[in-house]
Amino acid sequence: MKKLSARRRHPLAAVVVLLLALACTGGLYAVFAPADKAQAEESAQSLTIEEGKKLYAVGCASCHGTGGQGTSDGPSLVGVGAAAVDFQVSTGRMPAATSQGAQVPKKKNIYSQAEIDQLAAFIASLGAGPSVPTEEQYGPEGADIAKGGELFRNNCAQCHNFTGKGGALTKGKYAPSLEDVDPKHIYEAMQTGPQNMPSFPDTTLSEQNKKDIIAYLHAVNSDETVNPGGLELGGLGPVSEGLFAWIFGLGGLIAVAVWVAARTAKAKKS
Amino acid sequence: MSSQEIPEENLPAEQDAHVAVADEKNPFADPGLPPHEHRIQDIDERAARRSERTVALLFTVSMLATVGFIASYVAIPHDKSVFVFPIGHLNALNFALGLTLGTALFCIGAGAVHWARTLMSDVEVADDRHAIAAEPEVKAKVMADFRQGAKESAIGRRKLIRNTMLGALTLVPLSGVVLLRDLGPLPGTKLRHTLWSKGKLLVNMNTNEPLRPSDVAVGSLTFAKPEGLEEHDHDFQNEIAKAALMIVRLQPDDIKDKRELEWSHEGIVAYSKICTHVGCPISLYEQQTHHVLCPCHQSTFDLSDGARVIFGPAGHALPQLRIGVNDEGYLEALGDFDEPVGPAFWERG
Numbered sequence: 162m163k164k165l166s167a168r169r170r171h172p173l174a175a176v177v178v179l180l181l182a183l184a185c186t187g188g189l190y191a192v193f194a195p196a197d198k199a200q201a202e203e204s205a206q207s208l209t210i211e212e213g214k215k216l217y218a219v220g221c222a223s224c225h226g227t228g229g230q231g232t233s234d235g236p237s238l239v240g241v242g243a244a245a246v247d248f249q250v251s252t253g254r255m256p257a258a259t260s261q262g263a264q265v266p267k268k269k270n271i272y273s274q275a276e277i278d279q280l281a282a283f284i285a286s287l288g289a290g291p292s293v294p295t296e297e298q299y300g301p302e303g304a305d306i307a308k309g310g311e312l313f314r315n316n317c318a319q320c321h322n323f324t325g326k327g328g329a330l331t332k333g334k335y336a337p338s339l340e341d342v343d344p345k346h347i348y349e350a351m352q353t354g355p356q357n358m359p360s361f362p363d364t365t366l367s368e369q370n371k372k373d374i375i376a377y378l379h380a381v382n383s384d385e386t387v388n389p390g391g392l393e394l395g396g397l398g399p400v401s402e403g404l405f406a407w408i409f410g411l412g413g414l415i416a417v418a419v420w421v422a423a424r425t426a427k428a429k430k431s
Numbered sequence: 432m433s434s435q436e437i438p439e440e441n442l443p444a445e446q447d448a449h450v451a452v453a454d455e456k457n458p459f460a461d462p463g464l465p466p467h468e469h470r471i472q473d474i475d476e477r478a479a480r481r482s483e484r485t486v487a488l489l490f491t492v493s494m495l496a497t498v499g500f501i502a503s504y505v506a507i508p509h510d511k512s513v514f515v516f517p518i519g520h521l522n523a524l525n526f527a528l529g530l531t532l533g534t535a536l537f538c539i540g541a542g543a544v545h546w547a548r549t550l551m552s553d554v555e556v557a558d559d560r561h562a563i564a565a566e567p568e569v570k571a572k573v574m575a576d577f578r579q580g581a582k583e584s585a586i587g588r589r590k591l592i593r594n595t596m597l598g599a600l601t602l603v604p605l606s607g608v609v610l611l612r613d614l615g616p617l618p619g620t621k622l623r624h625t626l627w628s629k630g631k632l633l634v635n636m637n638t639n640e641p642l643r644p645s646d647v648a649v650g651s652l653t654f655a656k657p658e659g660l661e662e663h664d665h666d667f668q669n670e671i672a673k674a675a676l677m678i679v680r681l682q683p684d685d686i687k688d689k690r691e692l693e694w695s696h697e698g699i700v701a702y703s704k705i706c707t708h709v710g711c712p713i714s715l716y717e718q719q720t721h722h723v724l725c726p727c728h729q730s731t732f733d734l735s736d737g738a739r740v741i742f743g744p745a746g747h748a749l750p751q752l753r754i755g756v757n758d759e760g761y762l763e764a765l766g767d768f769d770e771p772v773g774p775a776f777w778e779r780g
Contacts, residue, residue, distance in 0.1 A: 331729075354651065359651055362646075
């Protein structure tokens with residue numbers, strides 16, 4: 162406290178106070194602003210689309226074009242459907258900071274669910290595409306975990322690893338880890354194929370197949386997963402486990418041997 | 432072991448008996464072994480007792496750990512989970528068995544090492560080397576015995592016995608050579624043919640239903656097997672290892688290779704899923720670049736350009752399967768692959 166009062170006459174004190182005040186105001190706005198937007202949810206479908214269009218013009222149009230037709234910086238959004246919008250915006254991938262990187266990373270979502278629904282409604286109005294899945298479609302009821310594992314290993318494991326730990330692709334691209342990803346987002350990703358991921362539409366990977374895969378991922382890669390071995394070491398299997406055994410197991414034995422040999426048993430220490 | 436009560440600083444330096452003295456013939460004298468140093472256990476019986484107790488304690492801990500191992504095996508249910516810092520949640524039985532067995536083995540080793548270091552004799556011992564060759568008399572005796580034996584066996588006189596024995600010894604290794612036949616037979620044309628043939632439907636491996644062109648969306652990835660091959664067939668693994676198919680759909684304008692376009696159907700192309708390097712299942716497909724990457728050695732193929740190799744150790748492009756649509760609107764193969772799938776082999780050509 163003394164330190165603080167001693168510095169109140171510092172030339173920069175006014176600047177610090179001003180910055181704090183600005184941060185407070187911004188924070189309060191962020192907390193209360195969504196409450197106003199939430200009311201829009203209750204209005205009619207056309208109004209939702211209208212709201213979505215406004216949000217689109219602010220956050221998306223610079224890359225995807227004013228009518229969603231796409232530009233050199235972003236692909237066309239006609240026909241991608243509400244599911245794609247819900248996935249991209251809810252996981253914070255869109256709006257992207259730049260289209261130049263190898264891959265748009267997951268980041269903090271800056272939109273409320275109501276805003277995302279408005280954006281999704283607007284994009285869906287541009288052309289028919291997959292809609293946002295319901296709890297019934299991705300929930301755990303009636304899912305076959307064993308079948309899901311088989312499907313996952315056949316369709317997904319080549320990029321995402323056998324238990325969904327993720328993996329590297331070419332030129333800085335990567336398949337992200339699926340640990341604790343919202344089941345809805347996994348479903349949407351399979352349906353729409355975000356970025357370089359191929360899509361797995363219902364015609365080739367049925368709704369039931371998707372449900373099974375999500376149940377499998379929940380069983381092997383979520384905070385409720387019990388791993389009989391403890392440390393997973395990246396879920397890579399014998400590669401990382403062998404390396405661990407060689408370095409720490411053998412290294413520990415060598416350390417003990419060195420410790421034993423470094424101490425003399427003689428009464429007269431030389 | 433001695434139990435004299437002498438302070439360690441005043442221990443007598445034991446002189447080695449073999450110390451040579453430098454003289455004119457041998458100016459570099461053998462300095463011999465340094466004087467033997469005693470351990471505290473050699474001069475203090477109480478310290479020796481302490482060491483004895485430590486060794487016994489380690490062996491006793493090992494015994495208890497083995498009892499603990501058996502008790503854990505009997506008492507802990509195999510599906511019980513436990514939290515252990517810093518490893519996290521793990522199977523309680525695995526952890527208990529590993530910990531007790533590890534302790535039991537480690538304590539036996541640690542006890543043995545401590546015993547050897549503190550109580551067993553540590554006096555340095557010198558031993559002279561002896562010539563390896565035998566004495567001439569011994570050599571002469573052995574040779575004489577051998578000649579005597581050969582004479583008594585009459586191997587030089589009874590030629591029939593000698594010759595048949597040589598024959599038997601020569602033929603016996605042939606049985607081993609004949610068994611090498613089990614490495615064969617040669618694969619013949621097996622590597623050149625797969626189950627695909629004209630008119631076979633492309634069956635979706637996820638749903639086990641034949642595929643229609645409308646099922647396959649642009650940017651999607653589907654795996655297919657030939658019609659009639661079921662997972663419970665006894666030769667399923669052998670057949671799918673050659674016939675596995677990767678189906679993607681491109682915009683026909685994006686296809687650069689003329690033959691690829693010709694062999695596709697409305698932009699749907701079917702390629703072998705087996706890498707041409709060492710045969711890994713290759714399916715890390717990037718739908719925007721149309722590149723497919725092999726997880727084993729990073730060979731990369733461009734599916735929009737005849738699956739040409741653009742990176743990595745693979746020697747040739749992925750074989751493409753020529754496809755079309757039958758009267759009922761299902762995707763079908765228009766023949767087998769026109770080249771062997773998978774890695775190259777000696778006679779591949």
